[in-house]
Amino acid sequence: xxxxxxxxxxxxxxxxxxxxxxxxxxxxxxxxxxxxxxxxxxxxxxxxxxxxxxxxxxxxxxxxxxxxxxxxxxxxxxxxxxxxxxxxxxxxxxxxxxxxxxxx
Numbered sequence: 001x002x003x004x005x006x007x008x009x010x011x012x013x014x015x016x017x018x019x020x021x022x023x024x025x026x027x028x029x030x031x032x033x034x035x036x037x038x039x040x041x042x043x044x045x046x047x048x049x050x051x052x053x054x055x056x057x058x059x060x061x062x063x064x065x066x067x068x069x070x071x072x073x074x075x076x077x078x079x080x081x082x083x084x085x086x087x088x089x090x091x092x093x094x095x096x097x098x099x100x101x102x103x104x
Contacts, residue, residue, distance in 0.1 A: 003023055003026045003027065004026070008032050008034070008035060009093070011027060011030060011032065011035045012032075012034055012035055012038045012092045012093055013093065014027065015027050015030075015035050015036075015038035015039040015042060015092075016038045016041070016042060016091070016092065016093070017042075018042070018044065019044040021044075021045075021046055021049075024039060024042065024044065024045055024046075024049055025048070025049060027039050028049050028052055028053065033058045033060060033061060034092045034095060035092075036053060036056060036058070036061045037058075037060050037061045037064055037092055038092040038093075039053065040053045040056075040061050040062075040064035040065040040068060041064050041067075041068065042068075043068065043069065043070070045068060045070050046070060047070055047071070047072050049070075050065055050068050050070045050071030050072065050073075051065075051071055051072060051073045053065035053068075053071070054066055054071050054073055054075050055075070059077075059081065059082075059086050060085065060086050060088070062075065062077075063077060063082065063086050063087070084102040085097070085100075085102070088100075088102075
């Protein structure tokens with residue numbers, strides 16, 4: 001079964017725990033924001049993945065990539081756009097934005 005055939009939950013688990021660069025690079029192109037966000041936090045990503053995710057169109061992903069030590073490029077974020085949702089450190093496997101007390 002290819003990585004794309006796995007459920008989003010399974011892809012997130014792999015994005016969090018894997019150290020296989022080939023698999024992580026495939027996940028880098030996931031259509032799911034939470035997969036990419038989990039990947040951006042993985043300390044096993046390489047420079048290529050970190051730098052690519054740093055400029056992800058989803059701020060929640062790019063901000064997390066900016067915090068990863070393997071991301072070598074820099075990006076400045078305007079503090080006004082760094083909401084609690086963007087800075088959220090809840091594990092993507094447990095993320096439930098609809099019931100978050102900070103999003104109300």
